[in-house]
Amino acid sequence: MSPGIVVLVVAAISAVGYVLGRRRAVSLSASERVRLHSLPGYYGQTVALFAAVPAVIVLAAWLVVQPLLVETRVTGMIPDSVIPEGGARSLVMADVRRIADGIDAVLARGGISEGELSEMRADATDVRGFLAEVGVALGNDVPPPVFEAAKSYRQISKTGNFVAGALALALSIGFALWAYRRIAVDLRARNISERFVRALLVSASTIAILTTVGIIASLFFETYSFFRVYPAQEFFVSTVWNPQFRGGSELGILPLLWGTFYISLVALIVAVPLGLMIAVYLAEYAGPSVRSVVKPAIEVLAGIPTIVYGLFALVTVGPFLRDWIAQPLGLGNSSSSVLTAGIVMGIMIIPFVSSLSDDIINAVPQALRDGSYALGATQSETIKQVVLPAALPGIVGAVLLAASRAIGETMIVVLGAGATARLSLNPFEAMTTVTVKIVSQLTGDTEFASPETLVAFALGLTLFVLTLGLNVLALYIVRKYREQYE
Amino acid sequence: MSNMPTTMTTTTKAATMNESKISARKVQVFYGDKHAIKDVEIEIPPRSVTAFIGPSGCGKSTFLRCLNRMNDTIANCRVEGHISIDGENIYDPKVDPVQLRAKVGMVFQKPNPFPKSIYENVAYGPRIHGLARKKSDMDDIVASALQKAGLWNEVKDRLDAPGTGLSGGQQQRLCIARAVAVSPEVILMDEPCSALDPIATAKVEELIHELRANYTIVIVTHSMQQAARVSQRTAMFHLGELVEENDTDKMFTNPDDQRTQDYIMGRFG
Amino acid sequence: MSNMPTTMTTTTKAATMNESKISARKVQVFYGDKHAIKDVEIEIPPRSVTAFIGPSGCGKSTFLRCLNRMNDTIANCRVEGHISIDGENIYDPKVDPVQLRAKVGMVFQKPNPFPKSIYENVAYGPRIHGLARKKSDMDDIVASALQKAGLWNEVKDRLDAPGTGLSGGQQQRLCIARAVAVSPEVILMDEPCSALDPIATAKVEELIHELRANYTIVIVTHSMQQAARVSQRTAMFHLGELVEENDTDKMFTNPDDQRTQDYIMGRFG
Amino acid sequence: GAAAARDQIQIAGSSTVLPYASIVAEAFGENTDFATPVVESGGSGAGRKKLCEGVDENTIDIANSSSRIKQSDIDACAKNGVKEIQEVRIGYDGIVFASDINGPEFAFTPADWHMALAAKVVKDGQLVDNPYKKWNEIRADLPDQEILAFIPGTKHGTREVFDEKVIIDGCKEDGALEALKAANGGDEKAAEKACMALRTDGVSVDIDGDYTETLARIDANKNAIGVFGLSFYQNNTDKLRVATMSGVMPSVETIAKGEYPVSRPLYFYVKNAHLDVIPGLQEYIEFFVSDEMAGPDGPLAAYGLVSDPELAKTQAAVKARTPMGALN
Amino acid sequence: MTEISTFGASVAESRGKSLFAADERTRRRNAAEARFRMMGRIAVIIGIVALIGLLASILSNGMSSFQQTYVSLDIFLDPAKLDKAGDRNPEAIAKVSTFGYAPLIQKALQDAMVGKGIAGDGVNPKAAAELISKEAPADLRRFVLADPSAIGQTVHFDLLAAGRIDGYYKGRVTMESAKLDRNISPEQLMLADKLKEAGILTTRFNWSFFTAPDASDTRPEAAGLGVAIIGSAYMMLIVFVLSLPLGVAASIYLEEFAPQNRFTDLIEVNIANLAAVPSIVFGILGLAVLINFVGLPQSAPIVGGLVLTLMTLPTIIIATRAALKAVPPSIRDAALGVGASKMQATFHHVLPLAMPGILTGTIIGLARALGETAPLLLIGMVAFVREYPSGPPEGFFDPASALPVQIYNWTQRGDPAFVERASGAIIVLLVFLMMMNLIAIVLRRRFERRW
Ligand SMILES: Nc1ncnc2c1ncn2[C@@H]1O[C@H](COP(=O)(O)OP(=O)(O)OP(=O)(O)O)[C@@H](O)[C@H]1O
């Protein structure tokens, strides 16, 4: 029984359970002339849930556990002699699995029968050639113990699948029956199903936590090894970022943080006013037809691959700023600059501000606007003093999202602002960001265990902690200024 | 309270007694296909209180909103006809609705305080019109408006609390205070006392009475007694039509129209 | 309508005539620091109408919302004390507020129709409680609820129009219809007639009268006349305290408390 | 499902080797029954790290690398049970200096580059902060053009070669090394390090991206000189004018003969334990180093890889699966 | 009192004035209004102009990649070369590598030139054969292996022209540039012109751009987006199926059900912070957790999809929460008041009203997920992949590429022909994005309403 089929059967059982449960609830209420506690559908749902959830959990657990179990069983069958020198048991196991798959393929094609298969011996048959016919390529000829192991691998997996499938079906039917029998007019069916939904909601929101844990965990160990080979103090307070290929690098984070901050700031200075004005215009001034065209159009800006923006920065904006502003003002003659990257990035993140804010502004009740208009306020006064404050939490969320995007961007920075880490106030100079350096150090040609590569993890973790701090601050501000309408 | 005298002296020139402040001719309002106001003609005298009465859904609020073009904000609402204030057609394309609304204030049927502090709710209007130069001026305006609306005692200790955290009746009075604070020439009040207890109602009626000396007031009310108490003229709407418009005394003693009579006697519905 | 009898039979057992339907003991409500309800004790008899009166902001709505735990939804609101319905403590953690609210319906002070069609507004409650098995049953329920609320004639041609596009009074009646449609055992009405004209008011009062035979009704009103007309018992609140609770007749003729007397006489404020 | 065994070769590593590896992979897929190998690019360092993650189907089979494997990688491999690794040198990568096609011709020496880019240069016998703004200030027969150089970022393998073969050699040539040695109290290492310190006034621009980025930057700054791989230059001869180094024009031939100084070997590393397990792995590496592919007339050479003169030795080693010995 | 009279006077000024005669202050306010409105309009225009500019440059660079030049030749499949033994033994035929097929093409071209009377004019046969893609022998070999009986016959083939020739007809390569170009000579271009006149060379719509897999650096003309499109589609399917429900569920819990306490604050800050995590860090996560710990395969859409899901979730959650927050509480009260459970109130009333915001979050989140390369770098999807993944769900575990990866790869390649391909791929990506968003946009319009 393949898991797919079991899942389908379980789904069928729970569907039937739903119908029967519902029907039973209805008929009970009719015969006892008592109102049901919940809508009949909820009774159906409880049966369906009980039919599906335990079975699916068991099945899922089995899918995880079975390979482990089978592997341990089968690995034991492989004598050390067939394990090539320098190789590992796990690799032979890969062969075993490949052969087992191959056998399945052959069987499916009807090349041989089960009986013939059990007769078959690796030393007598050319298993490799045999499997090659069904498109399963093997790296080497098959030693007999491996072939035997493959056969029993197949056998055990089959039995395992069967047992698990049977168990799942039994659970499904058993729980379904139990849930069905339990139905009574005063069964709190809605509460049961809602508790289940709630559990789903809770587990969905814990994913954020798990992701965070995962990120921290995956960054932490390498960061730790980084700080073992590189002094933490240097990293945090040094103002020089100068990695060397052959060691002896200076890896101060400050210039990178400054670049990140500076470029993101420029991007936000471009994106927030533009985005907000677009949002305001679309939500308050534009007619529905304009809005329905412009909004999705602006959203395309967020979907254009960043390489396009990067090239735009490199080829158009950078030289323009250099030739028309920086050089005449004597502010340098670099075509890559903070301003170039910031402006272009700002354009890219406009939709983050505009679209989300537009939705939120649109959700502000009309009564508030009416209240303001009736006092003789102009539309812009109303927007600035009534609508926007009421929409503030959402707008802050949108801006944070935009800022986040700006912090995480690489391509535009690389092409627009260059790769030079520098602490400078001049926006016409090239600088770079933490994210860019994470990418470049991580994908570079230096050896992995060197501080030059490991620093990427330390950069990642530091950035993570810093943005966390910023977000706490943002939350605090939003809480303070939140205006709850009604 | 203190700035009342100044305002009074200047307002006199605007409206001569025999002219009407607001005059509406052949006003039609449609919500999409629904014909909500039919051919209404009315003259509203200045410095007086006019009451609109009529059964629920007859178009009182709709007509009231026409008078300061608040209907503009309803997407599918269409107004036809001619309404003029001080002889000027307010639906003229050249008219700035903002200026109009500064002149014609409104209190809505459903209280809609801003999600701001009580103080800010009241100070908002004066601020945008630049009525106060200093913080202390603003404090005075806010205090006096809240006093007039009879809310001062209840909220004076918590002017920083959000206006949305007030009780229904308090919100209603807050909205009245808000409207009064900008001292418009005309005040439209849509059932300003619906959520108020008798004492608060009396307080608001007193305010109306006081304002009458200088302002033109239009009030929608469901209470005949209230209409009788506060208004000089009364207009009776029914199914979108203006059934009768008359001096209040006459209206409640000897109405011209049968329907008015029926309505007042409670024989409708 | 069809399953009304079933409900009734089950409810009878709950309340014996001499028992009170709702009883509150030492109820305190705080909004953050603000002490909005102080030590209120009250017994509300079944199958009767109890009126809450008192000046605006005295805590009537707050207390009313305690009775079906609608206060749960206000973030900074804290309720202490003991409220029981049919002898069961409704603040018991084991109580399902949903079931409670299905049993104790509510009409809010500010009409809050769903942004859906009129039909859907009324049908929503019956639908989630499974009161109608067929479309036609639902149609019946909706029609009868709207009729009871006196709105049927005005909206029967446009049941598909959005509930938010109704006039203020119509919205209020829609909310009444919505509450009545699920036939709860207790109906809490927060100023249900505030936006209604006398005829519509009369219609709602008639409804209350009708419902009284089988339901327990608590109504907040600012109109003494209305309280006198519809209620058997009246409770008077003042500054968060329950000043007096008495038979309505007694209350309006010979109140025990001086403050009640003052309020009724309009000597407050 | 997830448990199915892998049947294609997985390769990761250097983006410099990637083009060659993909040419071979494509031809391999075309000419055999095996699946076309998957060739990732993620940098030599990451590739070697992945290679050394263990012997398991879930790890890669081959790591491409633009520099030799490091001892730390070998240690990591050993720790994870990857004992036998084959080192396969596939040829040489030439590194060229090129400018816009419409600009003047350049004939460089390493000393020119050191003088142009170093933070400190010797001028009139004194160690001073680099004062040069134009090439002809360094050497009169260089064009009168502002100095602006796009050099590979410090993460690039190319940068290592650039530092070693151009900057340090130049440092020696122009005598700065001696001066720096003197300044550092005779410490040779410190002096070399000081040699490699480049000026930070925007004249030397690190490129973290790839050669296309350098090309685009030259497009935007016509007076700049960029550092490219030979193969990249060969594909863009209509846009770039290549410079000679010490009088030698870079080409596959001059590099193979060892005349052109700036080049480096390219490698891939094979995990021997996978050889018999991953279908086609042995065939692939043999195919790669075969004369048809990696020989002087093969497609790799046509694309700009400098064929290894000792290819025959490599072919034999690959046949014999000889694991690499200790690093020297 | 005096103070007050002064400001009272300012009110008085406007009092009684005509509605048509604006006073100083009103004029100023109206000017501010007009300015504000104009700012809004300008902002929209800037946005649109930026969009149009970017799109125009993308289109002008990339449209040409939808055209392709082909060489039509009748090729004699010479048994002497392909099947020396003459017994049509498939194994023996398979031994002939693509190098063995190249001469057949060279000869066929010469024959065709002779047939049409085209002189070589200094272009030797080998150089003439360079007009044809290196992919051509592989095509031939594939054809022969599929049908060995064709050996010995003359078969008509439409072969790809080499990248430079293709570029010549798209304006990328000119006679001038060819003079400097080591890979093509002006003589070869002239020959191509003659072939074109003779109808041997044709240019037409390039279907294989959408279906062919990637090709190596030497064959830009053969490179296509087939594998990348499948990979992206798989990943987007995973992202959409997982991130939308998960994101909405998490937001609902946090916004509607979770108690307000430190822990939920922590989650809230956390989610906001996850949005700020650079995407490559999600790649690190994917490598460490999904590949090394869970043991999922490298380069597989399933890993890419999961990583992108994690990356998209915060965007959707933040947007959804903001939208939920914006629904007025009175709506919830109304539902609860008729006895709806919180769950019902949320799903029946609040969620539909929050839908526009949710969909916006989805649109923006998916747009980002679709265009992201960095996280894929570490999980092995930034790769040269020529094999098509199988159908879902097995295909989720097969190596695949993705559209942004293909773009990224192509922009790094030496041959300028890949720049054009990359721009073409960007167009495809944008079209893909718009198709993906279309439903969301239509739905969003339906849910939009004011209250
Ligand atoms: N959400 C809230 N937050 C803070 N304070 C509140 C809130 N709601 C009500 N209050 C305060 O609690 C007190 C009682 O309010 P409640 O709404 O119960 O009054 P009420 O008797 O219903 O008045 P009304 O007749 O005006 O509706 C008032 O002072 C009010 O300002």
Ligand SMILES: Nc1ncnc2c1ncn2[C@@H]1O[C@H](COP(=O)(O)OP(=O)(O)OP(=O)(O)O)[C@@H](O)[C@H]1O
């Ligand atoms: N936005 C709207 N869209 C469609 N119809 C509307 C809208 N607003 C009001 N109506 C309808 O127009 C008619 C008049 O409404 P209006 O609000 O003017 O009544 P009203 O006299 O104020 O009643 P009430 O005393 O109940 O407030 C009613 O039938 C109402 O249903």
Ligand SMILES: [Mg+2]
């Ligand atoms: Mg009204």
Ligand SMILES: [Mg+2]
């Ligand atoms: Mg109240």
